[in-house]
Amino acid sequence: MIPYEYIFYLTSILFVIAVFGMLMRKNLINFVISIEIVINAALINFAAGSYYFGYLNGVSYALLILVIAVFEAAVAIALIIFYHKITDNLEMSALKEYRG
């Protein structure tokens, strides 16, 4: 059986990679993927915690997060598609002009 520290190492590494991606990638699709990775890192943490400590709470949180992540991705992708249709552009820096 894998010691549970390893799972936490894995999720920490995933999280750092995702944050790195959010900071460095300028493409909106990559940005959304990075967010997904952050969320999934948290999700794995919950699931692993639930498995090792024998509570079902963690799994139910994980399921909740899963659903929310799906919705979030759907909305974000939809927005990006519309943005792309209007401006023909996927650069994040181009969003600057909207002063949001």
Next chain:
Amino acid sequence: MMLYLILLPMLISMTLTAFLKDKLVRSRLIAVSMTSLSLLISSVFFYVYFSKDLIENFSWFNIETYTFQISFIANNLHLLMAVVVSFISLLILIFSVFYMRREKQEKYYFEMSLFIFAMLGLVVSNSFILFYIFWELMSISSYLLIGFWYEKEAASKAAKKALILTKVGDVSLLTAIIILFANTGTLSISATLSGLSSIPQVYLTVSAALFIIAALSKSAQFPFYVWLPDAMEAPTTVSALLHSATMVASGAFLLIMIAPLMYVSGTMVYLVLISLITIFISSLLALESVDTKRILAYSTIDSLAFMFLAVATLNPDGALFYLIMHAVFKSLLFLLAGELIILFGTRNIFKLRGLEIGKPIFYVPAFIGLASLAGIPPFLGFFAHATLSYNFSISIELIFMVATFLTSLFSFRLFFTVYHKNGTEKIREDKFAIIPIATLSILSTVGGASLFFFNSIIPIAYSFDLFLVLDSIIALLGLFAAYYFYSNRDFPYAKLDKKLKSIFRGVTYDDVLASTGTAITKFGGLVDRFEDALGEAFDSVGSLSFSLSYISRELQSGDLSNYIVIFIAGAILVMILMLVGV
């Protein structure tokens, strides 16, 4: 007993007129009826609580164990003032129907209601903090009313001047209240006045001096008097109210109310000095002025200085009697000036002279009012002088005679310049103008007799002695001198006026400052600089917030990656703090 009922009608009137925006007739009706209601209520209270000394407390809020109270007082002094204030206000509001008939702005009745509300609140409050609130409320409403025709630059400037100069007094009043509160631990006026012996002498002196500064600035005495003549830019009904029963009277009322504190403080000799300076400056300036309303404004400063002189010679009840009499005849004079402005369209006394105004309906009330002001025997002013001068020493009596002569001279200068023996004017009468003027004229003629039973309301001392005989002879002399100089149409009055001007040139404000030495000049400059500094302070607050916003708006760049960097940096900071264990 429900003393707050005195305030209720004006509160209702304020609320209703504030919301009844475009219904001028209806708001006029509300204001007049509510003021008569408050006159009724205060008269009933005056009758019911006659010669009783009642205090009514409501707890307002607590700070730790100290309870702040809303406190009202009912005794003869306060309720009599409430009756006088609402009576004069009612007459002036009736006159407003005539005077403001062409005015389009609806806020007039709201602001007048606020003004009357503030004064009524001031005279019945027994808590220093409540007193201060109403005092400030009066500053604000007088600012609004003086600047009523704010499109005129002079009006808005005069309003600002009045606000800033009276603000000096407001601040010193608050300081005095705080000093007293720190020493006595109570905000109740009656408790403070009965517990004076527990306060150290130095605090008594300082707080009394601050109270005097507050009263001087509110009542437009030297060196603050400059705001009052400028405030003549207001509608004349406002001036009438401001000069008779409210605003300037509140300063004198403050000193009358806290007279016991004044007398243990040892500051009275300075008050005598200031009153005498004010009397001479104002009466000489009135002699020089050519504007009816400005002459009346200087005469108000003059009369208020009489009251202060009476307070300073340990005779506050005489000052109170003079204050009430003054409210009657000064509102009469202002209503007459307002009538002349509406009917003839000018305030310049020489232009009015050219119009040959001479119907008895104009000059009889004017004569009554001005004779009251001058102190000619059967009218109000004579009786007021009888009680005013009760405690005067010989030297003050002599100086006061000169002041009487000057007062009489400028009053009848106004009378003989404006009115003419056989007038030719054709004027339509208006009942809304006639009713208040007739009432006030009758009161000014016979009201002086009230001195003889005033004693049963408030103990008052008066004497008809040799001094008073001389005083009235001197007032009559002033009348004859004015008649000799100003009534003769062939007399080169303009030339005389120029001559007077050259004699009295030294008494215009700037020249007085120049001649009485650099100290006072510096003070005048200080007032100006204070005004400038205040303006600059406001400017700098504006520019500070502008530059702050210039910095902070850089944060909202709209760049998503910037936001993420800030967000993650913040998250890391929070984590570090949690690890460190803060």
